[in-house]
Amino acid sequence: MCMDVRVMAQNGQRVSARSMEFGVDLLTQVWQRKGKGTWTVSMQPSTEMGKADQVDLVAPNSENQTIQSYEFIASWQGHYDFIHTNALCNSEEMGRKTANGYVASDGMNTQGLSIGSLYLPGMTYYLTPAQVKKAQADGTGSAFVIGSAFFPTWVLSSFSSVEALVNYLSENPVYVLLSQLGIEGEDAVAMTLHYVIHDADGQSAVIEFLYDRKMHIHRCYAAREQFDSIGTDISDPYVDNFKVRRFSPCSAYEVLVDHAYIGVMTNSSDYLWHVNYLSQFSNLTNKVQQASQVNHALPIRSCWSPGPLTNVNGSGLIGLPADPTPPSRFVQTYVCQQLANRPKTVNEAMTLAEKLLNRIDIPRGLVVPEALKNNEPLNSDITQWAVLRDHESRSLYFRSYANMTWEKAVFLDIDRDVLLKSFSLTETAFESSPVLTPIGEHRVVAKRVEVA
Structure with a gap:
C-alpha cells in the first residue's frame, strides 16, 4: 500500500508527499544519480511468475561498461541528474553490480519533475513480450521497450515536465513490460505498478496499465484555461464526468487526458474508480453538526436526529474511513486535504503534507497475511519510509x-553517483535524541533538579 498527495499553497507554490507501505523489507537506499549520458537496459523477461528477470544496466556512471544482449534492449540519452529511492537493491551478483539499485521507486530530477511508483496488483496488465514483438513486426520496430521497474528511471533522466512527458507518449510508441525483481535465492516481486508524476509548474499525471493492456494517462493541468483551450471529445459515459479526450497514437496504448483536481493517488483500485468512490462521502464536512430541533406541535420530529453525539467536535466527519485499505486511505487523504486550512507558504504546505502522511501511517502488526507459509516469520505491511518533495527548491x-525525523537531500554538483542514505527498519528512534535545554534569558537561571 502506498499513498501520494500534492498540496498547493495560497502563493501558488506546490509540494507533494508520498509514503511507501510494503510487507517485505525493500532494502531501500537513497542515491543521487548522474543522469546525463547514455543509458542502456537489456532485459530477459522471466517465463515463470515469481522468478526474477535477467536485467543488465549500463548508466552514465555505471561500473558495468559491458552488457549482455537479452531479448529486449532499451537505450536513451539522459539529460538530468536525479535523486531517488530504490528497491530490492542487492548489491552484487556473480561479480557484477545488479540493476536493482537503479530502480526508482520514487524520485525527483534537477528540473523539479518527480515520479512515484505505487503498487497496483491484480489490476495491472502490461503488454506481453509476444505482443511487443508482434507490434514491432507490424511496423513499429523502433518502439521504446522498457520494464515496469525501470520506467521511472527513464522518466527522471529524460524529461523536465509533465507536459514534455505526455507529449512524448502521445506521439511515440512506448511499450512497458512487467518487471520481476528479487534477491538471489528468494521469490521475486512482480512490479505491477502505476505511476504518479508531478512537476515544478504544478502539473501532474497518473499513468496506469489496465485490462486492455494499454497505457492510460490521467492528466491534471495547472490552470483551467489550459484544458478549455484543448477541447473535448467525450465518447464513454463511464468517464463523461471527467471530460476525457481519447486518442491513440498507435494500437499498443491509449492516452486519457483528465482535468482533475483530486491530487491524491494510492493502490487498488484504478484511478477513475477512486474518483467515483469519493461521491459516497459527499456528506462529510468540517463543520460541527448540531442536534436537530424537535417540533412539539407534531407527533414526530420535524427531521431525523441521531442523538446528542451530533454536536461534539468533529461530528461533521462521522463516517470518514479510518481503516488501512487503499480506498479508505484515498478518501481520508482527499477529504482532509480539501477541508484543511489552505497553507499560505511552501513551509505551511510541507507541514500540511506531513500531517496528511501521519494520518495514514501504518505500524507493524496492523496488516498481516491471513496465513503464514512454512513457519516463516510474520510479515506485516508497514510504512517503511516517506518522502516530502519541494518541487520549486x-x-x-x-x-x-x-x-x-525528516532528513533533507539537495542536489550536489557531482560527476559520479553518490549514495546518500540506506533505510533501516530496525533502527532505534530515540538513542541520539538531544536533551532539551533552556533557551534565551532562562538559560542563566535554570538549575538541574535532582530527583530523590
Whole structure:
C-alpha cells in the first residue's frame, strides 16, 4: 500500500508527499544519480511468475561498461541528474553490480519533475513480450521497450515536465513490460505498478496499465484555461464526468487526458474508480453538526436526529474511513486535504503534507497475511519510509519507519553517483535524541533538579 498527495499553497507554490507501505523489507537506499549520458537496459523477461528477470544496466556512471544482449534492449540519452529511492537493491551478483539499485521507486530530477511508483496488483496488465514483438513486426520496430521497474528511471533522466512527458507518449510508441525483481535465492516481486508524476509548474499525471493492456494517462493541468483551450471529445459515459479526450497514437496504448483536481493517488483500485468512490462521502464536512430541533406541535420530529453525539467536535466527519485499505486511505487523504486550512507558504504546505502522511501511517502488526507459509516469520505491511518533495527548491525530505525525523537531500554538483542514505527498519528512534535545554534569558537561571 502506498499513498501520494500534492498540496498547493495560497502563493501558488506546490509540494507533494508520498509514503511507501510494503510487507517485505525493500532494502531501500537513497542515491543521487548522474543522469546525463547514455543509458542502456537489456532485459530477459522471466517465463515463470515469481522468478526474477535477467536485467543488465549500463548508466552514465555505471561500473558495468559491458552488457549482455537479452531479448529486449532499451537505450536513451539522459539529460538530468536525479535523486531517488530504490528497491530490492542487492548489491552484487556473480561479480557484477545488479540493476536493482537503479530502480526508482520514487524520485525527483534537477528540473523539479518527480515520479512515484505505487503498487497496483491484480489490476495491472502490461503488454506481453509476444505482443511487443508482434507490434514491432507490424511496423513499429523502433518502439521504446522498457520494464515496469525501470520506467521511472527513464522518466527522471529524460524529461523536465509533465507536459514534455505526455507529449512524448502521445506521439511515440512506448511499450512497458512487467518487471520481476528479487534477491538471489528468494521469490521475486512482480512490479505491477502505476505511476504518479508531478512537476515544478504544478502539473501532474497518473499513468496506469489496465485490462486492455494499454497505457492510460490521467492528466491534471495547472490552470483551467489550459484544458478549455484543448477541447473535448467525450465518447464513454463511464468517464463523461471527467471530460476525457481519447486518442491513440498507435494500437499498443491509449492516452486519457483528465482535468482533475483530486491530487491524491494510492493502490487498488484504478484511478477513475477512486474518483467515483469519493461521491459516497459527499456528506462529510468540517463543520460541527448540531442536534436537530424537535417540533412539539407534531407527533414526530420535524427531521431525523441521531442523538446528542451530533454536536461534539468533529461530528461533521462521522463516517470518514479510518481503516488501512487503499480506498479508505484515498478518501481520508482527499477529504482532509480539501477541508484543511489552505497553507499560505511552501513551509505551511510541507507541514500540511506531513500531517496528511501521519494520518495514514501504518505500524507493524496492523496488516498481516491471513496465513503464514512454512513457519516463516510474520510479515506485516508497514510504512517503511516517506518522502516530502519541494518541487520549486528541488529538495527532498526522507524519514523511515523507526525514525520520524525528516532528513533533507539537495542536489550536489557531482560527476559520479553518490549514495546518500540506506533505510533501516530496525533502527532505534530515540538513542541520539538531544536533551532539551533552556533557551534565551532562562538559560542563566535554570538549575538541574535532582530527583530523590
